[in-house]
Amino acid sequence: MNNYFFKKNYVSITAGQFKGKKIFFSNTSNVRPTMSRIRETLFNWLSKNIKNAHCLDCFAGSGVLGIESISHYAKSVTSLEIEKKTVLTLLKNIQKLKINNINIIHTNSIYWLKKNGTPYDIIFIDPPYKMNLLNKTIILLNKNNWIKKNSIIYIEKDKKTPLVIPKNWILHKQKKTSKIEFFLYIFNV
Template structure:
């Protein structure tokens, strides 16, 4: 029972912040991307992360956004709806002295409808039970916020991964499975 209440510490894998710790808070909705999955993802993105604009739609711990900055992304927007998680994320950003991350307290579905910035890389790792991933994918396509060619990373429950429809200009670039997780990277091109 003690391990369930223990705060998780996430280590940054590579880049100028390599080895630094991201502290998390105790929250049942917080499910940071596992170390080995983050390592695989950023190996997939190794040639595209530098100087990119990244959007983390369900930021949580901020691990994907902070790892992007550590690997020299130009700018990251982190969206998060939970006030306590936002507060913790801001503490980590301040402690790590990162100034090119914009943390926005919002619902991703609402924010995507109003956004005007274009992004090279978008991370979609929503709470598995809370958001309908299909709506988010539809909005990304409809709002045209992906700078072409761009990449969209999706992490979801292995058991729900077959029900999603993707736009025709989204091409599966890489994918892997764990016992419970299906994670994949799409390359998005102009029609």
């Protein structure tokens, strides 16, 4: 390994074809990888739906949700990330793992979601806390054709952040830790 990775933090993939592989991430204040026990729960919830799914990771950060999705045989992942340093680290991670079905887009997620989209099967919403991005993202996904009947939406947030869910999103699963709440919704037209 080169020195680039020794100066970073890392998380390990919990299951699937990349189980145990390390994902390195930039040590910035906005990068907060989903904890391994939450990822294990999430991908158990998604076990019947993840294979061959087209996924959208709205706030990629460490990229662990996207890479974990590919590890569980998702067909493709589109990862949105605003921080250039973080994008470069994501690119190095997928290159190291020889993953070719993750498309990393260096963009402001809110601006990107304002255009009319193509629906995804599974969408991950785990924005940086305290930046008021969660409910804006939900509105844009619902309004601009990013979801379709039976799309699955994962939301992770701190307990203090209010959550406004559209009426056509049906709560399927939910769990909480001492500081975090996470949910799985299904879009029903």
